[in-house]
Each structure stands twice: as C-alpha cells, then as structure tokens.
Amino acid sequence: MPSPKRPIYDEPSDVKAVDGKVDVEGPDQVDVTLTPEAAEETSERLLHQSFKARGQTRLKHSAHRPQD
Numbered sequence: 001m002p003s004p005k006r007p008i009y010d011e012p013s014d015v016k017a018v019d020g021k022v023d024v025e026g027p028d029q030v031d032v033t034l035t036p037e038a039a040e041e042t043s044e045r046l047l048h049q050s051f052k053a054r055g056q057t058r059l060k061h062s063a064h065r066p067q068d
Contacts, residue, residue, distance in 0.1 A: 015039075 013026030022039035024032050034042065 007028070009027040011027055013024050013030060016023045018033075020036070022034045022036060024030060024034065024039075
C-alpha cells in the first residue's frame with residue numbers, strides 16, 4: 001500500500017524525442033531526459049508492472065486470489 005505522503009497520479013506523462021534523447025515530463029514536476037536505450041527499458045518495466053498492478057486490482061476481492 002502506498003504511503004499517505006506519496007500521491008497517486010492518474011494522468012500520464014508527456015514523452016517526446018528531442019535530438020536523439022527522450023524527454024519525459026509528468027506530474028509532480030517529473031522532468032527527465034533519457035537515452036533511447038534507457039527509455040526503452042523503462043517503458044518495458046512500466047508496462048510489465050502496470051499489467052501486474054491491473055491484475056492485482058482485478059483480483060483484490062476474488063475468492064480465488066493466490067495467497068501472498
């Protein structure tokens with residue numbers, strides 16, 4: 001469970017390719033520049049964890065939920 005001090009955002013970040021780098025601007029003043037390789041790996045990690053989180057949400061109240 002997230003800490004009460006850490007807000008949860010429902011708005012996606014803005015992402016742009018600029019001069020061979022990837023700029024990411026998002027909520028809470030996120031502003032980073034990544035190499036293409038770092039951006040690709042980050043996107044894969046985000047996608048994997050977003051699928052996992054969505055599954056956790058769907059199974060949260062299921063009687064057939066795996067035990068932690």
